[in-house]
Amino acid sequence: MTRLRSLFDIPDNVCYLNAAYMGPMPRSAVSAAQEAAQQKCHPWDITLIDFFQPTETIRQLVAPLFGVTYKDIAIVPSASYGLATAAQNMTLTAGQEIVILAEQFPSNVYVWRRLAERHKAKVRVVTRTADQSWTQAILAAIGPQTGIVACAQTHWVDGGYVDLEAVSDALAIHGGELVLDLSQSLGVQAIDLARVRPAFAVAVGYKWLIGPYTLAYLYARPDKQSGVPLEEGWINREGSRNFARLVDCRETFGEGAQRYDMGERSNMQLIPQALPGLSLLADLGPKQAADLISQWTDQIVDRAAGLGVIADAPHIRSRHYLGLTLPPSAPDDLLEKLKARQVHVSQRGTRLRVTPHIYTTQADIDRFIAALADSL
Numbered sequence: 477m478t479r480l481r482s483l484f485d486i487p488d489n490v491c492y493l494n495a496a497y498m499g500p501m502p503r504s505a506v507s508a509a510q511e512a513a514q515q516k517c518h519p520w521d522i523t524l525i526d527f528f529q530p531t532e533t534i535r536q537l538v539a540p541l542f543g544v545t546y547k548d549i550a551i552v553p554s555a556s557y558g559l560a561t562a563a564q565n566m567t568l569t570a571g572q573e574i575v576i577l578a579e580q581f582p583s584n585v586y587v588w589r590r591l592a593e594r595h596k597a598k599v600r601v602v603t604r605t606a607d608q609s610w611t612q613a614i615l616a617a618i619g620p621q622t623g624i625v626a627c628a629q630t631h632w633v634d635g636g637y638v639d640l641e642a643v644s645d646a647l648a649i650h651g652g653e654l655v656l657d658l659s660q661s662l663g664v665q666a667i668d669l670a671r672v673r674p675a676f677a678v679a680v681g682y683k684w685l686i687g688p689y690t691l692a693y694l695y696a697r698p699d700k701q702s703g704v705p706l707e708e709g710w711i712n713r714e715g716s717r718n719f720a721r722l723v724d725c726r727e728t729f730g731e732g733a734q735r736y737d738m739g740e741r742s743n744m745q746l747i748p749q750a751l752p753g754l755s756l757l758a759d760l761g762p763k764q765a766a767d768l769i770s771q772w773t774d775q776i777v778d779r780a781a782g783l784g785v786i787a788d789a790p791h792i793r794s795r796h797y798l799g800l801t802l803p804p805s806a807p808d809d810l811l812e813k814l815k816a817r818q819v820h821v822s823q824r825g826t827r828l829r830v831t832p833h834i835y836t837t838q839a840d841i842d843r844f845i846a847a848l849a850d851s852l
């Protein structure tokens with residue numbers, strides 16, 4: 477634990493329980509960023525390898541977190557970009573439904589409204605009752621009319637867990653497709669996409685994957701790797717390593733999902749900053765990361781309950797993520813009060829979102845509980 481904390485530049489007097497908002501990069505990312513900036517001042521040092529090798533390393537590191545192979549990964553700038561790529565490559569017929577969850581993250585809502593409009597389809601927003609899990613609510617909504625279910629593995633507001641294997645099996649009966657936003661779980665919650673079989677799945681790199689902003693990773697199922705990318709770039713085409721022959725404008729793409737890579741995917745400033753965090757998480761693996769983090773979330777659930785702050789449905793919550801219900805008496809400025817004591821959490825909807833990570837320590841949890849007790 478102490479070793480993991482020392483890899484991050486988080487002072488002992490800062491209690492940062494807000495990975496779901498923005499993950500801190502490890503210290504080693506700073507030196508990588510400095511070297512990258514230095515290299516840009518000396519462009520004569522930028523070689524062909526810099527255009528191709530780091531992106532391949534990124535794919536290799538990210539793929540096992542999804543439970544797939546590197547060929548299935550595209551490098552994109554954001555969840556919204558990945559989801560727009562997905563939507564562009566889905567087929568729907570008039571009257572079919574796109575199922576999304578209530579209070580889902582907007583990047584995974586707008587795109588489906590637009591697609592539904594285009595195909596005269598409908599967006600169906602699933603809500604859950606207090607005693608229902610998200611999985612149960614989704615399963616109840618799936619039927620012959622379901623074209624797509626677009627959801628997450630962890631609901632970003634309440635931390636609710638979605639059993640994606642069950643959803644996938646139910647969809648398969650009716651020929652529906654699954655599209656996933658794993659931004660709030662990839663790297664710290666195990667997933668086996670080979671088993672879940674979504675058409676596409678995306679995750680941003682700047683939260684749980686402790687990388688820089690504006691890098692995200694898109695999985696495309698092998699049978700979806702012949703679709704239409706959002707951009708018509710050059711580097712993801714076959715033969716692009718031969719800069720002299722780029723004038724030939726070859727139509728064919730390189731292997732796998734890379735046809736969906738964003739333009740300038742080799743971003744020589746951002747990619748080096750993403751690598752240290754991804755290597756760390758790849759070494760730990762999602763199962764061990766979840767074990768480390770859940771000791772803190774479990775402890776918070778127990779201790780916060782004594783203050784009237786409750787995890788309403790702990791049996792279906794994701795292990796790394798808390799969306800707690802506050803007592804009616806909670807002050808409106810609770811977040812500011814906590815922040816004044818260097819305790820950082822967030823509020824989404826009506827819930828207090830508390831998201832520790834692998835750098836969290838016992839002292840952080842004690843500080844959070846003490847600050848919460850004083851501020852309520």
Ligand SMILES: Cc1ncc(COP(=O)(O)O)c(C=O)c1O
Nearest residue numbers: 554555556581583632659660680
């Ligand atoms: C569930 C989820 N998806 C996606 C994002 C970010 O989306 P985008 O990359 O489109 O900005 C967030 C940010 O909070 C999120 O919570």
